[in-house]
Amino acid sequence: MxxxxxxxxxxxxxxxxxxxxxxxxxxxxxxxxxxxxxxxxxxxxxxxxxxxxxxxxxxxxxxxxxxxxxxxxxxxxxxxxxxxxxxxxxxxxxxxxxxxxxxxxxxxxxxxxxxxxxxxxxxxxxxxxxxxxxxxxxxxxxxxxxxxxxxxxxxxxxxxxxxxxxxxxxxxxxGLTPSSRTMLWRVPDAVHKELDELSGLLSARHRFSPAAAHHEALMLLSSPKPLDTGHANIDPEIRAHVLQDYQKLDFLGVDRFSVFIEARYRWVKEVCASAVSPSLRTGASTSDKVDAVLTHKVWGVVIFFALMSFMFQMIFSWAELPMNLIGSGFASLSAAVGSALPPGDFHDLMINGVISGVGAVVTFLPQILLLFFFLSLLEDSGYMARAAYVMDRIMSSVGLHGKSFIPMLSSFACAIPGIMATRTIENPKDRLVTILVSPLMSCSARLPVYALMIAAFIPPLSVFGVFSLPGIVLIALFATGMLAALAMAWTFKKTLLKGISLPFLMELPPYKMPSLKSTGIHMWERGFIFLKKAGTIILGISIMLWFLATYPKADHGSSSDKLAYSFVGRAGKFIEPAIVPLGFDWKIGIGLLSSLLQREVFVSTMGTIYNIEDGNTGSMRQAMQRDVNPVTGRPAFTALTAVCIMVYYVLAMQCLSTLVVVRRETNSWKWPMFQFAYMSVLAYVVTFAVYRVGLMLGY
Amino acid sequence: MRTLMKNLTDVPQGTRVRVRHLQSIPELCSRLRELGFCEDAVVRCVVNGSRQLICEVCNTRIGMHHSIARTILVTPYE
Missing domain, CATH: 3.40.50.300 (P-loop containing nucleotide triphosphate hydrolases)
Known part of the structure; x- marks a missing residue:
């Protein structure tokens, strides 16, 4: 050597x-x-x-x-x-x-x-x-x-x-050297001759390296794509030569699409025959038995939905203790800072702006970590691809196929990786439909909104002795998002983006025991991103919101009157007529406005508003429960209001980062703008309908 | 030979067959070949459902819709 x-x-x-x-x-x-x-x-x-x-x-x-x-x-x-x-x-x-x-x-x-x-x-x-x-x-x-x-x-x-x-x-x-054993696969001499000629021509015309010329010649001769697509800058002489080659190969009865692939596989078989002793095991393996159950047309679907239900129940119940601990930590911090600082605007900024705003969001870190923990287990174990296989039946009923389900399932964590995962979908129209509907799947940023509303307004009742009502509501919210995504996919496939989908074809990776180390790294990465966002964007918005909710200051009146007099109070009042039909008041309006760019900001906004308004007594949750609408004399928040807020957040596109990624993936602002518009209209209409039906039912 | 060929959809679970011919559009045939479904490749049917099937080729499991499996013509493995 x-x-x-x-x-x-x-x-x-x-x-x-x-x-x-x-x-x-x-x-x-x-x-x-x-x-x-x-x-x-x-x-x-x-x-x-x-x-x-x-x-x-x-x-x-x-x-x-x-x-x-x-x-x-x-x-x-x-x-x-x-x-x-x-x-x-x-x-x-x-x-x-x-x-x-x-x-x-x-x-x-x-x-x-x-x-x-x-x-x-x-x-x-x-x-x-x-x-x-x-x-x-x-x-x-x-x-x-x-x-x-x-x-x-x-x-x-x-x-x-x-x-x-x-x-x-x-x-x-x-140090390494190139292999001395290149091009060992053999095609018929006539095909080899054409390949060499075309490589030589490409080298001469485009000054390609031998490797590049050989690759391009292979692409041109064997690619199933028509010559006009994917080879835009092709030289006319080369184009004529390639067309001649097609005719020659057809005349010789050579299938140009398969001849090179089969030649390589023949060579690969020879290599394997000399170096690999295959397993002599026969009969059904454990994987066969597991696949027979997990991909069964009935049991596969039942297991999938049972797993999803278990996941969301666990997210809610396992996270409770650490969430309470984090909440207590922020309360202690608030008390310590409150007693250390003299009364005044800076005191209020720290307590009502920084600590309550950031703390309201950070409290939900355990739920987000658990969501990524479960999704990482599903992916690493090999189950995610089986879920796509099982869901192909449902997906094909709306004109998509099972492959579109993986980006949608990933969107439970965050729509951005979900949208990026659509790159594996070959059909451009199917890919676009999947991009358009993926943000309807409830992502981790919605979780703080759901968790706040459920904890405050949904009683922790036991259902059938096994499930808890908050857990069931959480499952219902995720299911609503998924149903909305399927309904919209069906609508788009029937109208805007008509076309035939390629049937399901996908590799199913072997079952593996997930590595706790890589799951841990994944959770750490996502948790870090979440905390970074809380420490930067959400901190900034909380400070800005505190300022807008504090100034201009009213000289007298109740805390509610003072908030109404502030900049955000005025903005909330301004949009109130548009949101009253949804059962929302001006304070919720402030939350909707401030969370236009990021959903979880709704929670920090409520934290800031109710801490300012309530004068630091009790928790944000209790303050929201106590809040009374001065006009109607009824509670500002009821169970129906909470449901309406959650439904609105299930369906509305309130994430600037997702819109930017959609712009990047579709190479145009047209689709993200369309997506923002259709999701906003959908959220408004469905929330209105839910509120009206709720009122009719006496809630 | 042609008369003995059948579609991959007709292969019972657990049976090994040999790929003889692919009859679909070039794009799909190329992708299938790259996944290992070359003429002469041995395929084992792992699960055969009512609309989809899972088969094993080159030691890899592939899930596919019956409409794709119908384009893969096979003969018994001997």
């Missing part, structure tokens, strides 16, 4: 692999928390980079590319992988080497991509990941033979347990 001394130093490495091969786990193991997330210029594909440190050499920048089955791209994500490996993306240097992550228990399918990467001519190393699972399933892999067959080093790894990562680091620092 003395030649390695002459190999160039590796500074940039790209991590490439199939979906579900453990690529991101390996990325996390190699880079730790030294990561940076951004976007590739001009496209909406996420760019994730990290720095890998080692005692063996200088830091290496690792680029985690999107999971792909093939470099012959059929989605924006896959296109980015191919372009990065050709060095065609601005501000992203051509990687010095590629770590090709393969799932050891699924070698045949994974080696298909490896063969494409090796053909690119970049120095490559194969990380044979999840080797423990492969061995446990009875698969034996001869690493040396596999390495010889591929012409690149192969390192067995178990990224989840950090095994093999040091060997990978050492191999990268030692």
């Amino acid at each position: 003395t030649h390695m001394a002459d190999t160039p130093t590796i500074r940039h490495v790209a991590l490439v692999g199939n979906p579900n091969c453990g690529k991101t786990t390996l990325f996390n193991a190699l880079t730790g928390l030294r990561q940076k997330v951004g976007n590739y210029p001009g496209v909406t594909v996420e760019k994730k980079e990290g720095i890998m440190s080692s005692n063996d050499g200088p830091d290496i920048i690792v680029l985690d590319l999107p999971g792909t089955y093939s470099l012959i791209a059929s989605s924006p994500d896959e296109m980015v992988v191919a372009e990065v490996l050709l060095g065609h993306i601005k501000h992203t240097p051509l990687p010095d080497a590629v770590i090709c992550v393969v799932d050891a228990s699924n070698l045949e399918r994974n080696l298909y991509l490896v063969s494409q990467i090796i053909d690119h001519g970049l120095p490559t190393i194969v990380a044979l990941n999840m080797i423990d699972l492969a061995e446990a399933s009875g698969v034996t892999i001869d690493i040396r033979k596999l390495s010889d067959a591929l012409g690149v080093p192969v390192i067995p790894t178990v990224a989840k347990k950090n095994k093999g990562t040091d060997a990978l680091r050492r191999a990268l620092h030692k």
Whole structure:
């Protein structure tokens, strides 16, 4: 291996692999928390980079590319992988080497991509990941033979347990060379000749590197997309040549769509035959039995809804104790600060603005952490894809397919990752419909609003001795969001975005025991984002709101009169005529206005308003329960008002960040504006209907 | 050979078959092949429901709607 001394130093490495091969786990193991997330210029594909440190050499920048089955791209994500490996993306240097992550228990399918990467001519190393699972399933892999067959080093790894990562680091620092065994797959001579000719022409015309010319020639010859799509800048001479090639291949009876794929798979089979001893186990496996139940047409649906119900019940009940502790902590802080500061505006700002505003939101941290804990378990265990499979029946009834369900389920946590997850949906119209309806799924930012209203106005009654009424109300709110999303998807598919959906086709990852470490990291990341938002945006809004709720100061009158005299009081009064039909008064109006950009601000607004108005006596919840409408003499908040507020928040689009992401994903302001408008109208109309029906029923 | 072929939808649970032909639009055929459903590939039917099925190819489970499974023509695995 003395030649390695002459190999160039590796500074940039790209991590490439199939979906579900453990690529991101390996990325996390190699880079730790030294990561940076951004976007590739001009496209909406996420760019994730990290720095890998080692005692063996200088830091290496690792680029985690999107999971792909093939470099012959059929989605924006896959296109980015191919372009990065050709060095065609601005501000992203051509990687010095590629770590090709393969799932050891699924070698045949994974080696298909490896063969494409090796053909690119970049120095490559194969990380044979999840080797423990492969061995446990009875698969034996001869690493040396596999390495010889591929012409690149192969390192067995178990990224989840950090095994093999040091060997990978050492191999990268030692230096790598391109595989000497490229283009080992064989197509008929006539096809090979056409491929070589076209590569040569592309090299001459576009000055492509040999790897780029070869890739482009393969794309042109085998891509199922018509020549006019995806190859906009194609040279007329090359275009004519490609059309001639199509005719020749047709004449020879060669299926150009399959000939290259099958040739690669033949080669992969030869490699596997020499290096892999497959499992001899036969009969139904445990996974078969679990799949038979979890994806059953009746039991699968029952289990899905039971799991969802359990999740929301637990979010409410398990979070109670830590929420009370946080609430008590803020109350003590408020008392301590209150006694330390002399009376005056600064005292009020700290107590009524900062502590009550931020504290009102931070109290809900336990519920948000629990929501992410459950969603992370569903994802890591492999159940999320089964849920999509089960829900395909329901999704197809509204014109979408099960794949759209994963972004919608992710939107329970936050609509932003949900909307970004729509990138895997191939059909552009289906993708747009999913983007438009995903924010109707109740996200974690709505949870504080629901929790405040439920705790204050829904009695903690037991139902059937098993369920609690607050838990059932919470489930009903999440179900309302989901039903609204399905109804709107059906409406859009029947009107604005008519079209035929591709049927369901999706890989179902193997069942795995979720890693508590990665679940913990995920919860920490989300919790940190939530606290950061509370400490920055919500703190800023709380201070601003305190100012607007305190000034101008009325010289006399009750605290309610003083609030009405303030800037926010006037704004609330101004919009009151529009919201009275929904059962809302001007104080709720202030909450609606202040939370236009972020839903959870409603809670901090109520915290500020009721602390100011109530003169610091008792909790915000009690202050809201005591509040009386001076005009009607009735309580300002009733159970019906609380339900109406919750229904409004289920349906209204009150999140600027989501609108910005929708703008980025759709490349236009038209769709986010439409989304904001339709959700606002829907929220208004449905809340109005609920209020009217509630009044008729005597609530 | 053609007369012995049947759709993947007709394969009972737990049975292994061999892919013989894909008859769909080129985009779908390419995606299926990249997922491992090449001509001659061995497929095992894990769950066959009324509208969808789960099968295993190249040691990976794929869930698909029957309308896609109908485009995959198979023969018994021997």
